[in-house]
Amino acid sequence: MARPAVILVGADKGGVGKTTVARTLLDYFGAHQTPTRAFDTEAPRGTLKRFHPEITEVVDVTAVPDQMKIFDTLGSAAARVTVIDVRAGLLSPTLQALADIGFLESAKKGQITFAVFHILGPSIASLDEIKEAARFVGDASYFLVKNFINNTSFFDWDPATYNSYFKQIKNAEEIVIPKLNEMACEQVEVASVPYVSFVANKNGKGDAANYSFVLRGYVRHWLGQVWGEYDRVKLIDLVSPSLENNVRQVAG
Amino acid sequence: MSFRTSITIIASPRPRVGKTLLARLVTDFHRHEGRAVAAFDLNGGEGTLAQFLPMQASVAAIDEIRGQMALFDSLVANDDAAKVVDLGHQAFEPFFALAEQIGFAEEAHARGIAPAVLFMLTPDRTSIEAYRNLRRRFPQVTLAPVHNDMFGPTQHRDKYALGKGETVIRLPILAPALRKFVETPPFSFTDDGMGTAGGLPPEVQSELEHWLRRMYLEFRELDLRILLADLQSSIRLGS
Numbered sequence: 001m002a003r004p005a006v007i008l009v010g011a012d013k014g015g016v017g018k019t020t021v022a023r024t025l026l027d028y029f030g031a032h033q034t035p036t037r038a039f040d041t042e043a044p045r046g047t048l049k050r051f052h053p054e055i056t057e058v059v060d061v062t063a064v065p066d067q068m069k070i071f072d073t074l075g076s077a078a079a080r081v082t083v084i085d086v087r088a089g090l091l092s093p094t095l096q097a098l099a100d101i102g103f104l105e106s107a108k109k110g111q112i113t114f115a116v117f118h119i120l121g122p123s124i125a126s127l128d129e130i131k132e133a134a135r136f137v138g139d140a141s142y143f144l145v146k147n148f149i150n151n152t153s154f155f156d157w158d159p160a161t162y163n164s165y166f167k168q169i170k171n172a173e174e175i176v177i178p179k180l181n182e183m184a185c186e187q188v189e190v191a192s193v194p195y196v197s198f199v200a201n202k203n204g205k206g207d208a209a210n211y212s213f214v215l216r217g218y219v220r221h222w223l224g225q226v227w228g229e230y231d232r233v234k235l236i237d238l239v240s241p242s243l244e245n246n247v248r249q250v251a252g
Numbered sequence: 253m254s255f256r257t258s259i260t261i262i263a264s265p266r267p268r269v270g271k272t273l274l275a276r277l278v279t280d281f282h283r284h285e286g287r288a289v290a291a292f293d294l295n296g297g298e299g300t301l302a303q304f305l306p307m308q309a310s311v312a313a314i315d316e317i318r319g320q321m322a323l324f325d326s327l328v329a330n331d332d333a334a335k336v337v338d339l340g341h342q343a344f345e346p347f348f349a350l351a352e353q354i355g356f357a358e359e360a361h362a363r364g365i366a367p368a369v370l371f372m373l374t375p376d377r378t379s380i381e382a383y384r385n386l387r388r389r390f391p392q393v394t395l396a397p398v399h400n401d402m403f404g405p406t407q408h409r410d411k412y413a414l415g416k417g418e419t420v421i422r423l424p425i426l427a428p429a430l431r432k433f434v435e436t437p438p439f440s441f442t443d444d445g446m447g448t449a450g451g452l453p454p455e456v457q458s459e460l461e462h463w464l465r466r467m468y469l470e471f472r473e474l475d476l477r478i479l480l481a482d483l484q485s486s487i488r489l490g491s
Contacts (some may be wrong), residue, residue, distance in 0.1 A: 060399060076343020184317075212325050213324055213325050213354070213359055214317070214320050214321045214324045214325055214354055216354075217324075217353065217355050217356070218354060220354070221353050223353075
């Protein structure tokens, strides 16, 4: 049976682009025909659900009933990948909750593929969050994401200091989300559609829209760069290991 | 797809090689053929094209996003109008860099529009490199070299690695007697009396019509080449 994958997307503060990264992940897995579901923890209304309503549910990841909804169904859900967009400031508490329910132990045993996308803020305080997360992550894949979509500068960081935090986590890799033109960003927000739908000039119902060709071009170029980063860190191999592909081929 | 449903970009990385004159000719050719046409003047705000063709041409700029949207969204709009871009030398690289980034050629083709670049040949290294780069970056775009006879008879085909069968469009020299009328705005090659107050003297009009027929023949042949290339591409895709 295919091993389910869980990807946590979190940050220590709001406004750093957590939901943006979660959206690009959902589009990436969709483009690779990898069945995916998402849980949006910005209860009650959610922020991710607006863009991917068909595959997203709003939950409270610290509440037991919603934990059951997510983690008790990992093995039975049609979706191979579960993306959890964690509310700002709750990455470490969420990891603690996952430790408490034995999820991290299952990941350590190889029963579940587990990855954390930690979206870094521009201030040095973000680096302390890495230290916090390091307590829980263990052997899981850990991606430190620098999000330049809004032209953030991470100028506070002395490279030596950054590297010392980076090295605290075993499988840490850096991912860079490049800048996207502000107007293009804004128009996708207004359209309330996935990035791929905006690029394809489709509205929320899948009908032809009338978005600016220039803005669609900027988004397509930007999304290509983001997906290039995911290709570079072999994200698809992580959630669909080639060993399983070989097994499928042999079994077929 | 053909010249009729087309975007024609008149380009060179060098100034003062005849781009605006050629842009005027292409715009007026479309009008002569009874087509709607919109021309865009990307000559750094000088507004030269718009001075000659105030009803057809507008000044454009791509240094910020609103200008980029105003231009490129208009270029690919399905409005049955031919589009002509007079691409100033300073905007040459920013225009094509942006076109490449946003997938301009692919979008145009997806909408049944044929983009073509009329590239003014000059023997300098900058132009030769620019031509080669365009060929590499935009293989789906018709790249038509143009030789302005005012630079002499040599077309520098070898410098541009043009094949034996590759046609170079000729922009013949305008006689001085014609130039003084043609270079005074507003002037249209299509309007009655060629757009000048009181019309042109008969001998000037006759010479200009002869010159124009040569240019329009070049454009019709370009149209056929674009159609043929499109047909060959369709056959290849279908086989």
